[in-house]
Amino acid sequence: MAAEEIRSVHRAPACLCVFCGLPAAGKSTLARDVLRTALLEGWRSAVVAYDNLIPDYAFRAKVIDDGVNLQESHTEWKSHRRAVLQCIDQFWGEARGSVQLPDSCQINRAAWERCVQGLPQVGAADGLSQEPLVFLMDDNFYYSSMRYEVYQLARKYSLGFCQVYLHCDLESCISRNERRSEPVLPKVIREMEMRLEPPNPEKNFWEKNSISLSSSGVLSTCDIQRVMELISTALCDPLSPVKDNTEQSEADRLRCATNVLHQADQACRRLISEAMKTAKGSRVSSSHMRTLSAQLSESKATFLHDLRTKVYLEAALTEAEHRDLDGMVKREVAVFDHKKNQILLEVINDNK
Numbered sequence: 001m002a003a004e005e006i007r008s009v010h011r012a013p014a015c016l017c018v019f020c021g022l023p024a025a026g027k028s029t030l031a032r033d034v035l036r037t038a039l040l041e042g043w044r045s046a047v048v049a050y051d052n053l054i055p056d057y058a059f060r061a062k063v064i065d066d067g068v069n070l071q072e073s074h075t076e077w078k079s080h081r082r083a084v085l086q087c088i089d090q091f092w093g094e095a096r097g098s099v100q101l102p103d104s105c106q107i108n109r110a111a112w113e114r115c116v117q118g119l120p121q122v123g124a125a126d127g128l129s130q131e132p133l134v135f136l137m138d139d140n141f142y143y144s145s146m147r148y149e150v151y152q153l154a155r156k157y158s159l160g161f162c163q164v165y166l167h168c169d170l171e172s173c174i175s176r177n178e179r180r181s182e183p184v185l186p187k188v189i190r191e192m193e194m195r196l197e198p199p200n201p202e203k204n205f206w207e208k209n210s211i212s213l214s215s216s217g218v219l220s221t222c223d224i225q226r227v228m229e230l231i232s233t234a235l236c237d238p239l240s241p242v243k244d245n246t247e248q249s250e251a252d253r254l255r256c257a258t259n260v261l262h263q264a265d266q267a268c269r270r271l272i273s274e275a276m277k278t279a280k281g282s283r284v285s286s287s288h289m290r291t292l293s294a295q296l297s298e299s300k301a302t303f304l305h306d307l308r309t310k311v312y313l314e315a316a317l318t319e320a321e322h323r324d325l326d327g328m329v330k331r332e333v334a335v336f337d338h339k340k341n342q343i344l345l346e347v348i349n350d351n352k
Contacts, residue, residue, distance in 0.1 A: 016154045020140060023140060023173060024180070031136045052114075160231070162231060163210040172216050177189060264303075268304070276293065295343050
């Protein structure tokens with residue numbers, strides 16, 4: 001749909017377009033190409049590059065000692081991601097176009113100012129007479145929950161929302177990444193590939209405005225045009241802040257899944273703690289204790305990822321399971337408990 005056609009219909013004043021995919025899949029390159037094309041169309045546009053906005057220290061894992069073993073947490077990284085959306089919220093909300101950030105803001109101020117400096121003030125009189133405002137969200141967004149937060153922000157202000165998934169094979173991403181001045185560790189890319197949750201409009205109603213582009217090769221002008229058409233469609237389909245029954249059901253499902261995962265995680269932590277105490281009581285050596293801790297942590301991560309797929313992506317909870325979440329958690333955790341016992345026995349026997 002051309003820019004002239006957008007003016008002739010009721011449209012959203014802005015659109016949040018999410019670019020997602022593995023590191024080095026080509027998201028930043030495509031975002032810049034779309035930015036140039038959007039500016040030629042007269043659209044007010046900006047690339048929101050998370051790599052530039054979030055400081056390096058936010059990605060450093062904090063080490064937490066729970067008295068049994070050391071665990072890593074990425075709470076800084078998560079809070080900084082939320083801070084990026086808060087900046088857009090402020091820009092579009094009460095501040096209406098202000099680039100000034102509160103003193104408590106965690107993101108790179110200079111990078112944010114560069115991001116939005118070319119955008120005119122968003123006044124209360126913004127309407128059909130002005131061209132749309134487009135934020136091109138450039139990050140990995142490998143979990144659907146990350147993208148859902150952007151969707152919620154778009155819905156808050158009745159904006160347009162869409163997603164562009166760049167599908168690139170793992171080895172191509174790793175090869176491209178190695179040519180970067182500051183490459184991501186290949187291990188990180190491989191782990192992200194295992195956890196990647198591409199947009200799934202068939203299961204998630206809020207992902208209906210999504211396209212997938214193959215980026216193993218060079219992206220074409222046609223690919224850029226597809227993104228422009230997607231944004232045009234999203235602008236002509238502003239989100240409603242009023243929840244309907246479908247959305248409420250989705251929200252209930254997400255809350256249920258979160259509850260299941262939280263209970264399962266807590267149960268797994270207790271089982272790991274018990275296993276470590278058992279090993280210590282069996283006079284397992286320090287080196288074998290470290291091996292046990294690493295294997296149990298890896299097993300827990302795999303278990304929770306698989307459980308998340310079951311209850312979150314596949315929406316596999318039946319009505320009976322909704323009524324008996326505690327029973328479901330116990331049945332699922334029993335699987336991890338069995339695996340934990342196998343690992344513990346192997347380490348104890350190897351220590352003898």
